[in-house]
Amino acid sequence: MTENYIDAATTTWQQCRDFLQRYPFAILPLGATEQHGPHLPQNTDSLIAEAMALQVGKQSLGMILPTIPIGYSWVWRDYPGSLTLSFDTFRSMIKDIVLSLDRNGCQALLILTTHGANPQPIKYSIRELVDHSSIRILRVFYPNLSQIMADADSPTWRPTNFHAEEFETSLMLHLHPHLVDMTRAVCEYPPHSLDYEMSALPMGALSQSGVFGDATVATAEKGERWFNACVTNIVKVWRVFLDLPSDKSNQPS
Numbered sequence: 001m002t003e004n005y006i007d008a009a010t011t012t013w014q015q016c017r018d019f020l021q022r023y024p025f026a027i028l029p030l031g032a033t034e035q036h037g038p039h040l041p042q043n044t045d046s047l048i049a050e051a052m053a054l055q056v057g058k059q060s061l062g063m064i065l066p067t068i069p070i071g072y073s074w075v076w077r078d079y080p081g082s083l084t085l086s087f088d089t090f091r092s093m094i095k096d097i098v099l100s101l102d103r104n105g106c107q108a109l110l111i112l113t114t115h116g117a118n119p120q121p122i123k124y125s126i127r128e129l130v131d132h133s134s135i136r137i138l139r140v141f142y143p144n145l146s147q148i149m150a151d152a153d154s155p156t157w158r159p160t161n162f163h164a165e166e167f168e169t170s171l172m173l174h175l176h177p178h179l180v181d182m183t184r185a186v187c188e189y190p191p192h193s194l195d196y197e198m199s200a201l202p203m204g205a206l207s208q209s210g211v212f213g214d215a216t217v218a219t220a221e222k223g224e225r226w227f228n229a230c231v232t233n234i235v236k237v238w239r240v241f242l243d244l245p246s247d248k249s250n251q252p253s
Helices: 013-022 044-059 087-104 119-129 145-151 166-175 194-198 220-242
Strands: 005-007 025-030 062-064 108-113 136-140
Touching: 005 013, 005 044, 013 062, 013 087, 025 044, 044 062, 044 108, 044 166, 044 220, 087 108, 087 119, 108 119, 108 220, 119 136, 136 220, 145 220, 166 220
Parallel strands: 005 062, 025 062, 025 108, 108 136
Antiparallel strands: none
């Protein structure tokens, strides 16, 4: 059976050509390089995105593209080591990648991001691309996460806003435990701020540690369960988007 995924970074151009002729679909993981509290590495989002993209490719279809390690991280710009692209630069990068794929014969792209600020520039990028590319684009950021985390031992800081807490720390304990220092994990729930919601005050100004939630209750067991559930949800929406059978036993051959 022909592999249903391929790593674009470690294969030849001929292999990529042959794969896209058979399955003209690609998966683009987007991460970030930014502070993740005192216990997690700055490439946390990139490592999670890369791992999820690989598993999604294995369970569906797609040429897996290199993980983009820098995102839109303006809110952490005052933390040493945190890097950010401007909103416009990030959008231009997405558009350039899509236009490159268009020339390669790609027909559908899954943009998979695990960094909470990336979805906004992605949304506007793909809207603008409608007039310049025929590639169909699906963007995902942890679909149905509230259901996945129903068994969490701590509340999220805000319903859709969390950082370096139980969820992300658990995923990292599952994927890269050697990079997690749980002796430095903290619980911090910065106060909600109208200035943050309604002005230019960055999220990073609200926290002492950089953690938004409770990292101390994270476990590798929860991380494995949540990681697999996230992959399952992404695979489901991607296969629907591609109009593929949902049953894994019906994988193309």
